[in-house]
Amino acid sequence: MLPSVGIVKVLRQSLAEFPIRGLVVDPVMVSTSGDVLAGPSILTVFRYARFFCSNVPRQLMFNAQLFKNPPPERMSVASQNINVLVKGGDLPDSSDAIDIFFDGDTILELRSSRIKTRNTHGTGCTLASCIAAELAKGSSMLQAVKVHASKRLAANAMPRSQKQNTEAAKCFIESALDFSRDIVIGNGPQGPFDPLLRLKRNARNSSGTHGFDPSDLFLYAVTDSRMNKRWGRSITEAVKAAIEGGATIIQLREKNIETLNFLEAAKSCLEICRSHGVPLLINDRIDVALACDADGVHVGQSDMPAHVVRSLLGPEKIIGVSCKTPEQAEQAWIDGANYLGCGGVFPTNTKANNLTIGLDGLKAVCLASKLPVVAIGGIDATNAGSVLEINAPKLKGVAVVSTLFDRECVLTETRNLHSVLMEATSRVR
Numbered sequence: 001m002l003p004s005v006g007i008v009k010v011l012r013q014s015l016a017e018f019p020i021r022g023l024v025v026d027p028v029m030v031s032t033s034g035d036v037l038a039g040p041s042i043l044t045v046f047r048y049a050r051f052f053c054s055n056v057p058r059q060l061m062f063n064a065q066l067f068k069n070p071p072p073e074r075m076s077v078a079s080q081n082i083n084v085l086v087k088g089g090d091l092p093d094s095s096d097a098i099d100i101f102f103d104g105d106t107i108l109e110l111r112s113s114r115i116k117t118r119n120t121h122g123t124g125c126t127l128a129s130c131i132a133a134e135l136a137k138g139s140s141m142l143q144a145v146k147v148h149a150s151k152r153l154a155a156n157a158m159p160r161s162q163k164q165n166t167e168a169a170k171c172f173i174e175s176a177l178d179f180s181r182d183i184v185i186g187n188g189p190q191g192p193f194d195p196l197l198r199l200k201r202n203a204r205n206s207s208g209t210h211g212f213d214p215s216d217l218f219l220y221a222v223t224d225s226r227m228n229k230r231w232g233r234s235i236t237e238a239v240k241a242a243i244e245g246g247a248t249i250i251q252l253r254e255k256n257i258e259t260l261n262f263l264e265a266a267k268s269c270l271e272i273c274r275s276h277g278v279p280l281l282i283n284d285r286i287d288v289a290l291a292c293d294a295d296g297v298h299v300g301q302s303d304m305p306a307h308v309v310r311s312l313l314g315p316e317k318i319i320g321v322s323c324k325t326p327e328q329a330e331q332a333w334i335d336g337a338n339y340l341g342c343g344g345v346f347p348t349n350t351k352a353n354n355l356t357i358g359l360d361g362l363k364a365v366c367l368a369s370k371l372p373v374v375a376i377g378g379i380d381a382t383n384a385g386s387v388l389e390i391n392a393p394k395l396k397g398v399a400v401v402s403t404l405f406d407r408e409c410v411l412t413e414t415r416n417l418h419s420v421l422m423e424a425t426s427r428v429r
């Protein structure tokens with residue numbers, strides 16, 4: 001956002017010190033919510049830009065400033081070699097999103113079907129950034145935005161690497177918009193879209209809580225306060241970092257903690273989880289889950305039976321049950337569980353006297369189960385790929401304790417495991 005002539009001049013002076021070959025300007029003159037953020041006079045100082053991105057209300061100012069009545073001391077768009085992308089996403093009542101690309105010579109219409117969503121906040125900035133990144137990689141202007149509709153057929157016949165390049169920025173935004181369309185964050189008329197495709201789709205159910213989505217089991221972070229204490233952080237800090245690193249569900253497994261402290265920690269973690277659309281479960285303690293209105297609980301074979309938990313929590317909450325055998329998996333399904341935690345897959349120091357069932361034991365449970373399964377026990381970034389590679393359709397992810405929380409940086413470890421899981425997923429698909 002460059003709200004004044006003075007700020008644009010400072011930016012220009014700084015840019016002059018570097019060998020900049022292209023500059024993408026998204027003037028952000030009118031916010032998506034309609035507020036005027038910068039006056040049209042700042043357009044006069046954008047002479048070095050190679051690329052303008054503008055949405056429709058801003059285009060009206062461009063028309064006035066650059067196309068219709070260019071003051072004599074200013075050069076026209078064409079002679080300055082400025083390319084313009086006018087974005088039609090804000091046009092009401094159109095079933096297509098139509099953008100106009102102008103390279104100073106030809107006008108091209110770039111049309112794609114509109115993705116209906118309230119989550120459009122940030123799309124303009126991301127589009128401009130993506131165009132800049134593609135230009136830096138060597139794409140032409142049009143390639144950086146999107147291949148012209150009439151060239152689409154030819155592009156379809158291209159090798160995959162080139163195709164990605166020719167459909168760069170607009171396709172990226174379309175994919176991210178599609179991914180983000182049901183995310184629920186905040187209460188305003190608009191929500192943010194998720195350019196990193198990391199947030200969960202969390203359309204709320206009738207009671208305002210999150211329904212269970214088996215894909216939530218992808219990267220399941222299970223806390224341990226002794227570990228977090230050892231590294232000098234609170235449960236809340238640990239949970240926040242895990243979510244930022246890509247954890248898709250959180251379980252508070254706090255074995256040596258006063259009930260009051262557990263409840264307080266659960267409440268503050270729940271706030272963080274809700275704001276990110278990540279479900280929060282409580283290990284063992286149905287009372288704590290009820291008291292803080294957590295999204296569910298996880299129980300084992302010697303904890304409260306799952307059918308009793310279900311009668312206490314009601315039909316909407318998530319219940320996970322630990323299973324080592326196909327028989328236990330069948331019982332958990334009868335009892336009304338939502339998912340199985342299966343392990344220990346590998347030896348672990350986190351849970352004492354825990355029988356290791358190996359990848360074969362995991363596969364046997366997954367093949368017998370009617371419920372989605374998450375693998376647990378001794379899983380880290382070096383072996384997580386081998387877990388997903390058993391390639392059982394019911395296996396939805398891995399649950400980990402020490403590999404995230406018995407380390408110095410939870411954020412780094414979670415990011416690392418997330419990328420390992422993403423790679424393994426693309427291999428087994």
Ligand SMILES: Cc1ncc(COP(=O)(O)OP(=O)(O)O)c(N)n1
Binds near residue numbers: 220303321341374
């Ligand atoms: C996801 C997940 N799977 C298994 C367990 C183990 O639960 P349980 O057998 O009850 O053992 P404790 O965790 O209570 O010691 C789990 N917590 N989470």
Ligand SMILES: Cc1ncsc1CCOP(=O)(O)O
Binds near residue numbers: 376
């Ligand atoms: C709780 C639990 N249940 C089976 S193994 C296990 C411990 C998992 O911890 P880690 O990921 O540190 O091996």
Ligand SMILES: [Mg+2]
Binds near residue numbers: 284298299300303
């Ligand atoms: Mg338990």
